[in-house]
Amino acid sequence: IEINSIEYKIDLKIGNGGFGSIFKAVRLSDGKKVALKFADRSDSDYISVEGHSEPFPSEVILQILANRGPKVPQILELLDWEMKSDHYIMVLECPPFSENLSDFLHLYYGGSISEDIIRVIMKQTTLAAVTCCERGVLHRDIKLDNLLINPYTFSIKLIDFGCGELLKSSPYSEYAGTRQFIPPEFKENGEYYGKPATVWSLGILLFCLVTGEFPSTRDLERLDDNSWTYHSSSAECCKLVCALLQRDPERRCELEDISGHAWFNSSIH
16 A cells, blocks of 8 residues: 555554544565554544645644654654545554553453552553643543553553544543543533643543542542552552542643652552
8 A cells, every 4th residue: 555655565464443543564675564454434533733735633633743753652642644535644653562451451460560660551551641732632532442552561552533623722521531520510510621631531541540440429528538548558659549530620740740659659569
């Protein structure tokens, strides 16, 4: 297949769904292994870009913005893309050995991993989330399935900007993403702000990594009054989960403050 006059040889399909189809491929000019994502133009949201008459698929624009500036290895790189008559193709970085975090947990650890590994995963995921927001991107679907992990090095990459939106200072009145990660303020008031919603999603992710499941109503109540604990987790870890999952976004930890939490500077062996 040819994309912007560069030839690629398609290998096996590695993903399929409402988002389109993803294939492993090789760039013939230098043998570089890549992933090709094919998405239907009619199923996509579009963003107008200054200086261009035609709007572009939002997923493409958000990925370009998230990659702009110094390379942050925790965000999957968009290498190239091209618009076709009824679909568009994205040429994406294809990190070796990587698999999604959900598969990794169940394949290697039976759903349960050590706090030290959780800390490594969360530090990188938080950096990816902060970087996206700094670059004007609200990912809006940070979850196990949208994080690739190398099982040997535990390096993380955030993928799939298909539910994302440009970050704005005013509230959002529509939610795109995964049901279990919807922030409570959207359920209660029908609107939410980008950064506090991102903090909530990181909190749900951390809760899932620690316990292997989503929080129950009782868990959320105990998290909100800072009384939640988990038998195999340190006090600092439980404190961070509580700080991220405060029902009131005004009381929730600030996105930029997460990586400075004491838990990231402690170590359990």
